[in-house]
Amino acid sequence: MNRARYTRSSILTIVPLISKVWGYPTYMASTTQSMETRISAGFIEEMALVIFLVLLGGVFAGLTLGLMGLDETNLHVLLQTGTETEKKNAKKVMSLLNRGRHWVLVTLLLSNVVVNETLPIILHDVIGGGWQAVAMSTALIVIFGEVIPQSICVRYGLTIGAKTANMVLVFMYLMYPIAYPTALLLDYFLGESHGTVYKKAGLKTLVSLHQAVSPTDVDALTMDEVTIISAVLDLRSKAVSTIMTPIDDVFTLSTDDILDEAVVDKILSHGYSRIPVHAPQDPVNFVGMLIAKHLITYDPEDAVPVKDLQLSTLPETGPDTSCLDILNFFQEGKSHMALVSNNPGAQNGAIGVITLEDVIEELIGEEIVDETDVYVDVHNKIRVVRRQTGARRGSSRLTRLLSLHRNSHILKTAPNGKSTTVTKPVADSSAKAYGATENHHDSHSETQPLLH
Template sequence: MLSAPAALALLYNVALAVAFPTTTGNLLKHTAEPGDEPDEKIGSEGFFLKLGLSAVLVLLGGAFAGLTIGLMGLDPLHLQVLANAADDPKERANAKVVLKLMRKGKHWVLVTLLLCNVVVNESLPIFLDSAIGGGIAAILISTATIVVFGIIPQAVCARYGLAIGAKSATPVLIVMYILSPIAYPIAKLLDWALGKEGPTTYKKAELKSFLQFHRNSSLGSYTSPTEESPLPLTDEEISILNGVLGLSEKRVTDIMTPMHDVVTLSADQILDHNMVDKILTSGYSRFPVHEPHQPLSFRGFLLVKKLLLYDPSQPKRVGDFRLTILPEAKPNISCFQALDYFQTGRSHLLLISKTPGQSGGALGVVTLEDIIEEIISEEIVDETDVYEDMHTKRRAKRQSTAAIMRGIVERENVKRRMSDSSFAGSTTASQPGTPLAGGAGPFKPGEANEQTRLLSPIAEGSGGSTASTPKASIMANGEDYVNAKGGEPNGNGYGSVRFSESPPKL
């Protein structure tokens, strides 16, 4: 009978052996009762020989157990991605080696490693029992070998499975061919019973979830790109990828501008000076044209660029112009279908109608800009936008942070007379005859001069002017251009500033 401590140790060892069946847990069934003597005397040649063989078997058992976890835990799709597009050349080479091994047959690799592990585990007790005997010593040694040479190799191979698998690919392949008379038929039987593992693919929802995990893991971990650590996906890039993945699932009715918010023209409307001014200042480039007194029956749309050579002193009706065909589509088409049509170049405006080709069914319009906004998952605000979202009527808010303006220079050619006090206050010279900044020649009061000025974001909280700010800077090429004074608002959320030194070339 075993003592209570020995029984507890035995139960603990059995639990470990069940949890880690690829370890040396089978040693327990060969342990003898307390008091058994070893076959070899301690210090003899046979003792060291069997002890050395036991150590080799323990190492092999740990290696086979670790390789089983490491190689079987590698995703074939991930291996293909790494083999084709890994940034690290070593990682790419390792992936190709492991992928070549796994293409021999994943079940063949698995059966080979398990057979080797069984042979090692069954052989180990034969040498270890004859060297140290049974009893408490065997239990303690077996427990230690389970912890050290069972758990640790599996943990290491699970973490560095690709690198270790690539280094061990050739020995594993040799063992596979040696054991092929036994392992290969068993592997084929598993292929028949379980089926071969096919290529792994992801659905759109799974890809979106994967991108969201990437976004969450990247928060607060931004580092500058290096050869060893390339720049990760930015939040904007992830938003664009999500937008593209959802484009075919979103209907055009979700993003269209309703007809009651669309600016239209009647075919019998006279284009006089007043109407042309309204059209040109509206900020729109295309105007749907409907039949007289039929606001939902459209002829086509008018391109504003056709009014460039138009003389309002000889007014014409809108219907007298050559109108562009206004394409119509049903409300159930996807945004991706609308994008495919826009890419043909036939039109960048699409009328959504309940009865395409017939009058009276107009619901709204979709533009190429609406599709792009869905792709980038942000609203595009141009120079004339009043509302950011035609559905929610949110006011357009232009962003003017240094991060967004980095690397961008806006130029404005302005002709003003030096007698203008506002312009004189923005210059660095206060006396006539002082050379202009940037190497320009001297000026005289009342003389018209042309200046190229840079535009930079107005500092937040400055009340729309940079005059109170000692320095107004613009980010270009990642550096601040400073020494700019005398900014003045231009009405678009930016301030016009003139540099006291000529700006560097970009």
């Protein structure tokens, strides 16, 4: 009995103490009543408004990075070479940005600021205010209003920008009183943006970055294409003196040289189509050039001097002339060879010659070796190494034809069935036929008839 009375008195003493310290009954009752009041007053509507503001702020933040990250030059490229979807999206985005990139930028930033500043106010009413509202709004803005939207818009900026172009246009006019004057000030101080314009060095780097990694990638650039494009970009800044043939390495003739069979054979063996001609005893005073094709009807037995033949004009240019300018001159058709001189128009100062082939080699970034070239590199005396072709009918037909004119021995079958060698009469067995070149690689197949 005493124990029960003691327990009852202890409970009656502890309960009021707990109630006094923690305020449990009063606090729980007031909290429950407050939550019920908030829910009944529009808690769901306020939470929906918070979610809407977070998403809207994310749209503005993502579009700020996505739309402003679209380069106008790239948009023009997509308008011309993109797919139908890309052309459509690029057209919408271009139409929006052409109203003013700074206007679009100020509108998106201003709208984003308004949304971000409104969000803590709404959260204050939802969760009771204080630092909790600031912390929650910061977390929502950073995660759902900045990081995720911007990551998405960086990757799909063109598509999202095209889909939201009309919405952005509406906000541009809603923010017009503040956004448009601010955009005008930015245009005045910063100037209008016209897209990225690459200089030559940047273009060369850009082209090299688009070189195909895999040979099966047909849309990417090949190594040869990269080389040619890079060489073309350097053509204007390269002087003719850097690619010309020095005058000491040029095959020339004097006006007093006699075009006998030995000289004509020497011209043909060198294989040059144009030969500069200088005055007698003055190897730097050039008076014209002899075009080798004019010798087709010439008979070496006439033995006339070079000055009596038809000589073409040999244009002159300075050593600082760009390769692009000399190429434009060659395209006029007046001449495909020019004399490089320190004193153009004077009787001295010749330092080299430049031809259309030299410019084209510089244009494609590689050497061109024709059938008559002896050297790949005249300066370093690097000779041409020609690949020996087999005795196939398709590749050796022309070889056998030339061999019939070059060889002095023809295989002929005698009436008795025995093979005998008949020697073709020649005027001078020690002299070569006109137009012939020395060749010590004649094979048995070259003596066979042209047609079977």
